[in-house]
Amino acid sequence: MNxxxxxxxxxVPEGTKKVSYERDTKIVNAxxxxxxxxxxxxxxxxxxxLHRDPNVLFAGYKLPHxxxxxxxxxxxTTSQSSPTQAYTQAIDDxxxxxxxxxxxxxxxxxxxxxxxxxxx
Amino acid sequence: xxxKKVSALDMPDVPMGQLPEHLNLQRTRLxxxxxxxxxxxxxxxxxxxxxxxxxxxxxxxxxxSNFKVEIVRLTEDEIEFDMIGIDAALANxxxxxxxxxxxxxxxxxxxxxxxxxxxxxxxxAHRLGLIPLDADPRVFxxxxxxxxxxxxxxxVYKLDVSCKKGSxxxxxxxxxxxxxxxxxxxxxxxxxKSSKVKSYTSFSCSQNSLPEISKKPxxxxxxxxxxxxxxxxxxxELEAHAVKGIGKDHAKWSPVAATWYRMLPEVVLSEEVxxxxxxxxxxxxxxxxxxxxxxxNGDKKAVVANSRACTLxxxxxxxxSEGLVxxxxxxxxxxxxIESVGALSxxxxxxxxxxxxxEKCHRQIVQLS
Numbered sequence: 001m002n003x004x005x006x007x008x009x010x011x012v013p014e015g016t017k018k019v020s021y022e023r024d025t026k027i028v029n030a031x032x033x034x035x036x037x038x039x040x041x042x043x044x045x046x047x048x049x050l051h052r053d054p055n056v057l058f059a060g061y062k063l064p065h066x067x068x069x070x071x072x073x074x075x076x077t078t079s080q081s082s083p084t085q086a087y088t089q090a091i092d093d094x095x096x097x098x099x100x101x102x103x104x105x106x107x108x109x110x111x112x113x114x115x116x117x118x119x120x
Numbered sequence: 121x122x123x124k125k126v127s128a129l130d131m132p133d134v135p136m137g138q139l140p141e142h143l144n145l146q147r148t149r150l151x152x153x154x155x156x157x158x159x160x161x162x163x164x165x166x167x168x169x170x171x172x173x174x175x176x177x178x179x180x181x182x183x184x185s186n187f188k189v190e191i192v193r194l195t196e197d198e199i200e201f202d203m204i205g206i207d208a209a210l211a212n213x214x215x216x217x218x219x220x221x222x223x224x225x226x227x228x229x230x231x232x233x234x235x236x237x238x239x240x241x242x243x244x245a246h247r248l249g250l251i252p253l254d255a256d257p258r259v260f261x262x263x264x265x266x267x268x269x270x271x272x273x274x275x276v277y278k279l280d281v282s283c284k285k286g287s288x289x290x291x292x293x294x295x296x297x298x299x300x301x302x303x304x305x306x307x308x309x310x311x312x313k314s315s316k317v318k319s320y321t322s323f324s325c326s327q328n329s330l331p332e333i334s335k336k337p338x339x340x341x342x343x344x345x346x347x348x349x350x351x352x353x354x355x356x357e358l359e360a361h362a363v364k365g366i367g368k369d370h371a372k373w374s375p376v377a378a379t380w381y382r383m384l385p386e387v388v389l390s391e392e393v394x395x396x397x398x399x400x401x402x403x404x405x406x407x408x409x410x411x412x413x414x415x416x417n418g419d420k421k422a423v424v425a426n427s428r429a430c431t432l433x434x435x436x437x438x439x440x441s442e443g444l445v446x447x448x449x450x451x452x453x454x455x456x457x458i459e460s461v462g463a464l465s466x467x468x469x470x471x472x473x474x475x476x477x478x479e480k481c482h483r484q485i486v487q488l489s
Contacts, residue, residue: 006368006369006370007369009368009369010221010366010368010369017487018483018484018487019484019487035484038480040212040216041212041213041216041217041221041477041480042213042480042484044209044212044213045209045210045213045477047209048164048207048209048210051164051165051166052164052165052166052177052178052179053166053177054166054167054177056166088485091481091484091485092485093179093180094481095478095481095482096180097180097183097184097187098474098477098478098481099478100180100183100184100187101187101189101203101206101474102471102474102475102478104187104188104189105189105201105467105470105471105474106471108189108190108191108201109191109194109467112191112194113194116194
């Protein structure tokens with residue numbers, strides 16, 4: 001009866017921004033990013049990529065409530081970098097890794113089809 | 121074996137920047153003991169083991185040099201391939217995207233003209249929605265509420281079956297769904313008799329004439345799915361409109377039957393198992409991981425023949441001394457299996473999943489700036 005519609009899980013409503021940013025007032029170089037209409041698929045990957053960055057001191061994500069379709073990613077960095085920089089760098093790196101992954105998979109698939117065609 | 125504890129920093133033969141063997145095992149292998157697995161967390165953060173001088177940060181070059189894909193089996197419906205060098209988060213993301221976010225075409229709206237069968241309208245509509253359609257979703261666009269249904273975002277099917285009085289019961293199967301390439305044939309009823317007759321879809325040209333679609337007719341993938349049964353004198357006449365959607369909205373739009381991944385198992389015998397014990401060990405394993413090797417002069421030894429088939433049932437570690445058989449999982453080697461329902465082949469499905477994840481990353485950066 002109170003359940004939200006299924007399309008609410010992935011359609012960002014008019015007026016809300018997809019990603020919003022809030023600086024932490026009590027700790028330097030810390031910020032919380034709220035990403036609307038995403039869940040563990042993106043959150044866990046982002047957290048993993050942020051952990052690989054040597055400038056990041058703290059990185060974590062949570063879903064505040066399973067019926068509110070958003071994630072909050074909290075990042076704290078050293079003074080060498082800033083949370084926004086770490087975030088954009090992580091997404092950029094992810095993009096490049098996925099590109100390489102896709103290319104490797106397509107190469108392997110073509111090799112496999114060649115093998116099948118030659119009848120090994 | 122003396123169990124004197126030595127600090128890892130004082131071990132004499134470990135060069136700075138590398139981990140001693142037992143720590144490396146802890147870091148890269150998940151160990152399955154009799155009651156529960158241990159070392160399950162993936163120690164992937166860049167500061168791990170920093171006191172030993174190990175640099176655990178991973179940048180693009182390291183990732184590219186460590187990453188490998190190997191396809192083990194590729195058929196029309198199923199693919200099994202290995203991905204080496206990625207993290208569990210990435211593997212899980214691909215699995216989630218394959219199940220819920222790769223789009224397909226499925227029947228969404230049904231215009232019921234006549235249904236005198238015993239199956240209620242809504243049950244019939246539900247069954248029609250679950251039928252897998254043989255349509256490539258990359259050719260079509262999404263249909264939102266404000267859009268007109270046209271040849272670019274809708275596929276129209278018709279089902280018109282009746283059972284004559286006096287003839288035996290007939291079974292309505294999915295091959296009786298006929299594709300209408302020219303759009304809907306039903307007309308919207310209006311009171312204004314002079315205005316032009318409008319149908320429920322506005323196709324500007326026949327879908328047959330579009331080059332991407334006309335390669336093969338848009339039918340159903342399996343033509344022996346039972347939809348309903350009609351007794352004598354009953355009939356079903358309806359029109360079904362199929363649109364593009366994703367699995368998150370409703371499971372009928374999910375393009376995979378089952379997709380899963382597991383980590384590569386590693387089975388290690390830490391002591392020699394000979395004779396009768398070897399026979400017992402080989403028999404215990406339900407998937408034949410172990411095999412007997414004849415040593416000559418009647419002596420037998422158990423060896424690990426096929427550790428990839430291990431399902432971690434735990435039979436071989438149950439009643440033996442602890443540490444005899446070591447069951448481990450390699451934490452960055454994933455064996456993916458994807459079973460496709462039929463619209464796209466499984467390798468195309470995986471490439472679509474990677475593209476969708478890339479697009480998510482793009483959208484987030486653009487939004488922030």
